[in-house]
Structure formats: structure tokens, C-alpha cells
Amino acid sequence: MTAKEFDYDPDSHLGIFMELLGHDVLNSNQAVLSYLELIMASPCMDQKTRKYAERATSQIRSSALLIENCRRVMAAKGDKLGKLAPTELLPSVKKATENLRHLFPERKIDVQIAPKGSKAEVFANEILDDLVLNVLVTAVQLDMKDDIKIKLDITPADIKGKKHWTIRAENANAQIPPTLTRDLWGPNPPQDRSKMVKMAGLLFARMMAETIGAHLEADELVKGGSVPGCVLTLHLRRADRP
Amino acid sequence: MTSVLIVDDELFIVELYRDILQLRGYRVIGTAFDGEEAVRKYSASNDKPDIIIMDHRMPVMNGVEATKEIVRMNPTQKVIFVSADILVEKEAREAGAKEFLPKPFRMDDLIEKMERLSTP
Numbered sequence: 001m002t003a004k005e006f007d008y009d010p011d012s013h014l015g016i017f018m019e020l021l022g023h024d025v026l027n028s029n030q031a032v033l034s035y036l037e038l039i040m041a042s043p044c045m046d047q048k049t050r051k052y053a054e055r056a057t058s059q060i061r062s063s064a065l066l067i068e069n070c071r072r073v074m075a076a077k078g079d080k081l082g083k084l085a086p087t088e089l090l091p092s093v094k095k096a097t098e099n100l101r102h103l104f105p106e107r108k109i110d111v112q113i114a115p116k117g118s119k120a121e122v123f124a125n126e127i128l129d130d131l132v133l134n135v136l137v138t139a140v141q142l143d144m145k146d147d148i149k150i151k152l153d154i155t156p157a158d159i160k161g162k163k164h165w166t167i168r169a170e171n172a173n174a175q176i177p178p179t180l181t182r183d184l185w186g187p188n189p190p191q192d193r194s195k196m197v198k199m200a201g202l203l204f205a206r207m208m209a210e211t212i213g214a215h216l217e218a219d220e221l222v223k224g225g226s227v228p229g230c231v232l233t234l235h236l237r238r239a240d241r242p
Numbered sequence: 243m244t245s246v247l248i249v250d251d252e253l254f255i256v257e258l259y260r261d262i263l264q265l266r267g268y269r270v271i272g273t274a275f276d277g278e279e280a281v282r283k284y285s286a287s288n289d290k291p292d293i294i295i296m297d298h299r300m301p302v303m304n305g306v307e308a309t310k311e312i313v314r315m316n317p318t319q320k321v322i323f324v325s326a327d328i329l330v331e332k333e334a335r336e337a338g339a340k341e342f343l344p345k346p347f348r349m350d351d352l353i354e355k356m357e358r359l360s361t362p
Contacts, residue, residue: 019327022326022327026345027252029345029346030258030346030347031254031255031258033347033348034262034346035258037262037348038261061346064345068344071329072328081329
């Protein structure tokens with residue numbers, strides 16, 4: 001039986017469905033997270049149990065991020081976000097770095113940001129925070145180790161004659177699947193999706209970037225795939241004068 | 243002791259907030275399961291809460307509408323808006339909410355905002 005036989009238009013209901021689903025899932029996530037917090041605050045908690053609780057927290061936060069990403073991209077595509085305006089990039093980077101530690105409480109994350117404290121204005125709206133966060137989350141998720149080191153460079157760049165601010169996130173331990181560098185950036189979605197792994201965050205980031213005229217690239221640190229390391233590069237349209 | 247009114251349509255969320263806030267030393271003086279009940283209880287109460295924790299998506303009357311009503315009755319009322327809908331922040335602030343927290347949040351973040359609002 002098809003959807004039409006039910007007199008049901010899936011396209012027009014998709015937005016409502018996503019909204020309701022998102023709301024209910026996030027409500028459940030809220031409860032689980034808070035109970036985990038209560039468990040972790042218990043004085044009789046041993047190290048091993050704490051680690052399990054931290055891992056559960058991380059997974060719940062990741063699922064919440066996926067829902068939020070869906071809703072943010074849908075809002076952007078539906079023209080429900082603010083107009084592009086000059087926006088300071090560094091507060092978004094700082095916020096994303098802090099959120100990263102809440103998302104992965106069980107991992108030791110060191111984000112080295114250069115330059116520190118300088119001004120970098122880009123054309124963006126409220127999606128910028130989510131975009132930067134998704135780039136950093138991907139740099140963490142591609143790394144299997146507990147100690148994560150991300151080198152973040154923010155530099156001015158000229159691309160095709162236009163001024164940009166470029167964020168370059170480098171993780172020398174991350175393993176980037178070939179699907180991320182090959183299929184994700186092609187004009188058409190790949191037919192064989194069975195090997196599409198660890199791509200959701202980057203795919204969302206790419207869609208978010210497009211809505212504000214930015215551009216995202218993912219690459220191996222050393223071409224050839226024999227050694228670990230990945231580089232995620234985000235080019236944002238520059239709003240301040242050089 | 244800072245007093246709180248909790249407004250959320252999910253019983254498990256209301257109970258959770260109540261347990262945690264009481265553990266942290268707050269006085270929960272009431273709960274409501276939709277915006278209309280919150281407005282009715284607020285209006286009838288002689289003991290107004292210092293802080294209201296307000297959800298958005300609720301039956302009968304949503305959080306933005308309830309916040310508007312309550313702030314109209316008392317423009318100094320402090321409302322912390324908590325919602326799984328991140329896109330409602332602007333509306334919530336325009337309705338009079340002093341703070342906004344997207345769900346899911348850490349209880350420490352809620353407590354931090356409550357402490358900030360409790361400080362004269």
C-alpha cells in the first residue's frame with residue numbers, strides 16, 4: 001500500500017513529523033542526561049562506573065546533536081533563520097570548544113587555537129555556532145584515542161578573488177574514511193551507501209556551510225591514506241576589512 | 243531560599259527538576275502541566291515564585307503565550323525558558339523570558355542561570 005492510498009502527503013507532513021520526533025527525543029535525552037548527572041554526583045561512585053556513565057552521557061549528547069542538526073538545516077532551508085550579517089567568528093569557536101568537552105566528557109580534548117584573541121568577522125547567522133561545532137565534533141569522532149589534540153588555525157585567505165576567513169582543524173591521529181573525501185563532496189549522492197560511515201556530522205556541516213555561502217573541505221593530512229591524520233577546512237566569507 | 247514554579251507537560255521532567263532543585267536547596271512552590279494552568283496558578287497565588295522554569299511545547303497554552311501573560315501581570319517576574327526547540331529563543335525572549343536553555347542541558351547550566359537570576 002502506498003502513502004497516497006492513505007491520502008497522506010509525506011512531504012507536507014515531514015516537517016511536522018521531524019519537529020514532533022525531535023521534541024520527544026530531546027525530552028527523553030534531557031531526562032536520561034539528568035539522571036546520569038545524579039548518578040555521577042553520587043559519593044559512592046567508583047571510577048569504572050563513572051566511565052560508563054560518562055560514555056552514556058557522550059552518546060546521548062551525540063544523538064541530541066544529530067536531532068538539532070536536522071532541525072537547524074531544515075530551518076535554514078525553510079528560510080527561518082536570520083539574514084546574513086557580519087558576525088564575530090572567535091566566540092563561535094570558543095563556544096564550540098567548550099561544547100566539545102560536554103559532548104565527550106570521557107575524553108581529554110586539547111584544542112590549540114591560533115591566533116588567540118584577534119578579530120575575525122564573517123558573514124553568517126545563528127547557524128555559525130552549529131557549523132563550527134560540527135567540524136570540531138567530526139575531528140574528534142574520527143579519532144579513536146582518548147587523548148585528542150586538535151590544532152585550529154584561523155587565517156585570512158583569498159579564494160577566487162574573494163576574501164575569506166579560513167578555519168583549518170587538524171588532527172594528526174584521526175583516521176579519515178575514503179568515503180569522506182571522495183563520495184561526500186561529489187555532486188551526486190553515492191549509490192552504494194553501505195560504506196557511508198561517520199559522515200553525518202560532516203554532511204550536516206557541509207549543508208550548513210552552503211546556507212551561508214561558506215565552503216567545507218575534508219582531506220587526509222598526508223595524501224595516500226597510509227598514515228593517520230585529517231584536515232577539515234572551512235572557508236567563511238570575510239566581513240571585516242583586511 | 244529561592245522559590246520556583248516548574249511548568250512542563252511531561253511528568254517525568256517535572257519530577258526530575260523538582261528532585262534536583264530541592265537537592266540543590268531551592269524551594270519548589272508549585273508545578274503546572276500547561277501554560278494555562280501556570281497562568282491560573284500564578285494569578286491565584288499570594289506566594290509568587292522568584293523564578294519560573296517554563297517549557298514551550300505544551301497543550302492548551304504554550305510557553306511563549308504563558309510567559310507573555312505572566313510578564314504582563316508582573317513585568318519583573320524572572321522566567322527561564324527551556325525548550326527542545328532551539329528556534330523559539332527569540333520569541334521567548336521577546337515574550338519576557340530572561341534566560342533560554344536548549345534541551346538537553348546540564349543541570350549545572352540551569353543552576354548557574356538560576357543563581358545569576360537570584361542575585362539581586
